[in-house]
Amino acid sequence: MRTLKFVYWEDGDAFLGYLIEFPDYWTQGESLEDLKGHLIDLYRDLTSGEIPGVRRVGELVMP
Numbered sequence: 481m482r483t484l485k486f487v488y489w490e491d492g493d494a495f496l497g498y499l500i501e502f503p504d505y506w507t508q509g510e511s512l513e514d515l516k517g518h519l520i521d522l523y524r525d526l527t528s529g530e531i532p533g534v535r536r537v538g539e540l541v542m543p
Contacts, residue, residue: 486519488512502526504535 488497495515498506499522507522509515526534 484519484523486516488515499523499526501537502534503537 485500486497487500487503488495490496494508494510495512496506496508497515497519498504499519502522505522505526507515507518509518525531
């Protein structure tokens, strides 16, 4: 099982959020649990290889 970090906030009656690894791709849900489901679907879409040009956040280790 993989753990994904995400950022979320409540805006009116919707929950908005994005995956830390893919900050350019936001989604929303009616509840926090609904948002989590949409984030899982978004992750699957972004890592499927079917969407060209997906932007990611990387990590660089300085020597």
